[in-house]
Amino acid sequence: MDWNDFAAPIWLSVQIALVSSILVFGLATAAARGMARAKFFGKPVLETVLLLPLVLSPTVIGFVLLVALGRRSWIGQAYEWLVGQPIVFSWIAAVIASVVVAFPLAYRTIKTGLEEVDGELQEAARAYGANEWQVFRWITAPLASRSLVTGYVLGFARSLGEFGATLMIAGNIPHRTQTIPTAIYIAVDSGNMSLAWAWAGVTVLLSFLMLLIISRKQCP
Template sequence: MPDLTPLWISMKVTLISTIIVCILGIVLAKLMHRYNGKLKPYIESVIMLPIVLPPTVMGFILLIIFSKNQWFGHLIDQTLHIQVIFSWVGAVIAAVIVSIPLMYQHVINGFQSINPKMLNSARTMGASERKIFWTIVIPLTKRAIFSGIVMSFARGLGEFGATLMIAGYIPGLTNTLPLEIYFLVQSGEENQAWLWVIVLIAFAVCVISALNILNQKNHKWE
């Protein structure tokens, strides 16, 4: 019976990061959808940056930011008493950073697909912005939100470079599945590595299938 610890750690890290990414992605998309200032392209570039930069670069940046030698890392450590570097918290942060662009992109595209006339009609009927958001915008973009959640979960589960940089490989604490596969291969335990490879491939197939079904025109949500 193989040690299932890497699977449980990966699921814990990915589930927590996906919840955070879902909330942040919707909030960011809502703010950026309403904002039309000159800085919008630059702000969106920063949000999408983790897609372009190598994960190890993002991991290095996070390592510097959360270092106890830096003011922010020192504040987190001394005020909140949270250890980020070489902990599962660091793995969650790494997963959040690399996944947030996917969630944001799906949600903002969903928001932009809504006919503004529908929203303006609701406003003329006296509906508040909060009511419009929760009763019109969110229901109309639920497919986009779900797609973003699925893609963010998959990206977080497969995260390697940034996690290795900020969380390290600590058996029983930060050894997520991608890290476990890498170090199993390094130690010559390829048969055990294959087990986790098959698990991740199976999950990837499920994700792709779910997205394909979601994108069908006759999907039951439509």
């Protein structure tokens, strides 16, 4: 195997993790802001739905996504009509799988941090005429910065290691949808343990760096 074939899953995994972690961070932050202090009928049910992918098997998640976004679904048909290619077995499918799997982990982390912010400070800022964006930018985000950073990093790390859902909906197409986890699976299945170890080592290194960022952020 040449260098390009070895590096392709690594570069693809990093790309998918970067894009999906940004999407996860935005969605999780918005959902956490809405749920942190809100009180409404059915909140426990909605909270359970948001956290459900955290306890579901990635294979089950991938199957549900395959049915929801496949070529027989109206979403899949509409996307294929607009873009000219199906969602499944594409780079976008890998991103979607990573977003769904990583979202609840980031959401729970960020929501915990937002709930710890003093609500009186936020109300005082609103009383002085600050809009919701200004309250979040100048009050909430700085006070919950540790949770926000941790949520983003955990979303990135979870996206980087996603396997089951990605394999179900995106497949294992070299240079297109083959990520590090799926590449390791194929290498082990074919008996190429040295190659599997090399990819595994890269994953461990990247994950270690992500956890190091969290540790440095949480240490005073």
